[in-house]
Amino acid sequence: MSSQSGPEKPLTPAQTAKPYGTAAKEAAKRAPAKPTTAASLSDSPAVIAKEDPVKAIEKLETRTATVNANNIARVANSQLTTNDDKLLPLMSLKTGKPIEKFPSTSAGIAKLQLTTVDAILKALEAERSGNEEAKRERLRLHIGLTPNPA
Numbered sequence: 001m002s003s004q005s006g007p008e009k010p011l012t013p014a015q016t017a018k019p020y021g022t023a024a025k026e027a028a029k030r031a032p033a034k035p036t037t038a039a040s041l042s043d044s045p046a047v048i049a050k051e052d053p054v055k056a057i058e059k060l061e062t063r064t065a066t067v068n069a070n071n072i073a074r075v076a077n078s079q080l081t082t083n084d085d086k087l088l089p090l091m092s093l094k095t096g097k098p099i100e101k102f103p104s105t106s107a108g109i110a111k112l113q114l115t116t117v118d119a120i121l122k123a124l125e126a127e128r129s130g131n132e133e134a135k136r137e138r139l140r141l142h143i144g145l146t147p148n149p150a
Helices: 022-030 045-051 053-078 114-123 132-143
Strands: none
16 A cells, blocks of 8 residues: 655745845855956946846845844934934945944034035935935934924
8 A cells, every 4th residue: 555645735935934144145156256347336236236146135135234223223313302312323325334424413413514414315315405404304304303393
């Protein structure tokens, strides 16, 4: 007598999931590494992904970690009660590093030069249009602060 077990059940996504961070390592095994040139550093994400999938995945992982860290900082900053409370600095979405010349307090936003406000908004990939007041208000919102009262 031969025993037959029924058709095998397909694995669930949880059973086939890989540990975080292994996607880049597996892509490196599948795709041969190509030399990085100065021109390829400025290419679009789609071009980078085709040329070097490992680098594209690493950039995506950096951006995701940065977005998460910035969201945590925004929540903490939203709980401040005075203009002299210390802000948690945000990080650049492109580099994943703390933004240079980030104000230490909400009172420091008014003291920033307009070029610095623009640079911070650019690092956060935020809209930079409008007058000086609109830009400072936008920065306050991106940091997690409430709008200035009228």
